[in-house]
Amino acid sequence: MLIDLRSDTVTRPTPGMKEAMFSAPIGDDVFGEDPTVNALEEKVAKLFGMEAAIFCPSGTMTNQIAIRLHTGPQREVVCHQHSHIYLYEGGGIMANSLASVKLLDGNLGKITASQVAAAINPDDVHATETALVSLENTMNKGGGSIYTLDEIKPIHALCREKGIKFHLDGARLFNALVETREKPFEWGAHFDTISICLSKGLGCPVGSILLGSKADIKRARKVRKVFGGGMRQAGFLAAAGIYALDYQVERLKEDHARAKALGQMLALLPIVSEVFPVATNIVIARLDGVTPEDFMKKLAEMDIKSVKFGPDLVRFVTHLDFIDEHLEEVGKRLGQL
Ligand SMILES: *Cc1c(COP(=O)(O)O)cnc(C)c1O
Secondary structure, eight states, X not given: OOEEOSOTTXXXXXXXXXHHHHTOOOOOGGGTOOHHHHHHHHHHHHHHTOSEEEEESOHHHHHHHHHHHXXXXXXXXXXXXXXXXXXXXXXXXXHHHOOEEEEEOOGGXXXXXXXXHHHSOOSOTTSOEEEEEEEESSBGGGTSBOOOHHHHHHHHXXXXXXXXXXXXXETTHHHHHHHHOOOHHHHHTTOSEEXXXXXXXXXXXXXXXXEEOHHHHHHHXXXXXXXXXXXXXXXHHHHHHXXXXXXXXXXXXXXXXXXXXXHHHHHTSTTEEEEOOOOSSEEEEEESSSOHHHHHHHHHXXXXXXXXXXXXXXXXXXXXXXXXXXXHHHHHHHHTO
């Protein structure tokens, strides 16, 4: 039995999701005529108390559209040095927006208002204009760490005071919300734009949503077009999103419980020196005396897939298709190491 823990993107649609997809009413979304896409966009905007939303093929696209909306040449994004927008989007900040980036350090991938305050450039001919602050929740490189509302409120206040836009890469925001019990609309009140992935823990085959003001999302439609992301009968995909929001949010807690158990199993291995605190569905283990390549090879021989996440780090992500039976099986196999 192959156990794939490389990412929460490896899931297949559930039978209920497939049924929702194949029975969805569809139309041409580039003409704005796909009723299911429109319904998804309205549903998510309403959930977050934001004015509008746009459905896109990927979270890279929703983040990059947001960066394009809020920055441009000689303007700068402030974010954590391990942010997805910086590390894993192909240099898009530069390639798509001609913008600069200022990288901050911070515990478990998180930054604070005082760090942001110190990173804002002076109004000076030598400096780029600080235009955007971007956070990630949950924070992938921080081991799925969570920002709470209390942590982001002072950053929001600072951005508002300085006229700086505030974006959230919420690829896994619902993983955070099921733990904190904070409400989507409370988060919507603090950001100019929020990106949400449907294709991660929520279990959809494709799709992300960008939320923002009516004016920003109107501009986002033009940017999506030039990025090549205008899709036609996308209602088949949007239907999966609607289904996931109705039926597959609360179950994220199960992924978190299994991730905690997996973290405990890994911590028992003599070759594991540290497991990052497991807050959601991501488990990062630090190795001692063995390279990630060698460890991952041993795991692969036992039909367990993982990814290298640094010179001495390996990442495992739990998801919809990783059930208790698999967790038990992982325990048995790790015991043979
Ligand atoms: C997966 C992910 C994205 C978007 O990735 P796509 O594969 O382009 O959908 C953005 N941010 C974070 C933190 C992610 O984990």
